[in-house]
Amino acid sequence: MATDYPYKLQKPSTINTRVRDTAESFIMDSGIGDDVSNEKVLDLSHKHNADYVVAKDYLHDHEQTTESIAAFLETHESHETDAKRMCPLQPPHDEHYEQLETRGLTDHFDYYVLGGMAVDDVATVEQIEWIQDFRKVAPDVYAHGLGVGGGMEFVTKVAGRGLLDSVDCSTPEQAAMFGCVLDQRLRQREVRVGSGDGVSKRNKALAELNSWQLLDVWEREIEAPNGLMGYQ
Numbered sequence: 001m002a003t004d005y006p007y008k009l010q011k012p013s014t015i016n017t018r019v020r021d022t023a024e025s026f027i028m029d030s031g032i033g034d035d036v037s038n039e040k041v042l043d044l045s046h047k048h049n050a051d052y053v054v055a056k057d058y059l060h061d062h063e064q065t066t067e068s069i070a071a072f073l074e075t076h077e078s079h080e081t082d083a084k085r086m087c088p089l090q091p092p093h094d095e096h097y098e099q100l101e102t103r104g105l106t107d108h109f110d111y112y113v114l115g116g117m118a119v120d121d122v123a124t125v126e127q128i129e130w131i132q133d134f135r136k137v138a139p140d141v142y143a144h145g146l147g148v149g150g151g152m153e154f155v156t157k158v159a160g161r162g163l164l165d166s167v168d169c170s171t172p173e174q175a176a177m178f179g180c181v182l183d184q185r186l187r188q189r190e191v192r193v194g195s196g197d198g199v200s201k202r203n204k205a206l207a208e209l210n211s212w213q214l215l216d217v218w219e220r221e222i223e224a225p226n227g228l229m230g231y232q
Helices: 038-047 062-077 092-104 123-136 153-156 172-176 199-223
Strands: 007-010 025-028 052-054 084-089 111-114 143-146 180-182 188-190
Touching: 025 038, 025 084, 038 052, 038 062, 062 084, 062 092, 084 092, 092 123, 111 123, 123 143, 123 153, 172 180, 172 199, 180 199
Parallel strands: 007 025, 025 052, 052 084, 084 111, 111 143
Antiparallel strands: 180 188
């Protein structure tokens, strides 16, 4: 949504100028599952003046993702986009990183995105284990969590631990679409009538509120990473 929130990520199937223009920092994602090439993703990153661009990856497939990353690098070298390149990893992320390292591909990336975690059959505890294992082999690189970070369990276990540098998730917008606001423990509280002429306008306002609320909760937990706020 075109909310007054400065950090946004979009994929090829949803990218539009209206939303892009509201972002101060913008990631052009490759949209896992989208039928799109690396060249198309790079073209979109240039068209929308993205700050970062993610190579095309494939869900839970190390081999195909690795070949795509290699192809992405070749295309990026001669492409006109100014976006910083981000390397996608599929779980287990530590194993995938080591495979890329063996091929010398990690020499070309400063930013990594940890994908394959925002699926129903992956529990929060497993997400965190994958991230922790990744940090054992790559403790100093920039790491972004794709599609995670909207639940209290995840935030309390990850915030302030040096595991991730940034995250994205659809929680603020999804909650808004159901007429809910996120409370201080990131529980969804329904606050609006479920239908009517003003629903779409209120959805945008709720999504904006939820985005800032989620950011504030992350910042609170970073400042008190040992459960000092009482949210275990």
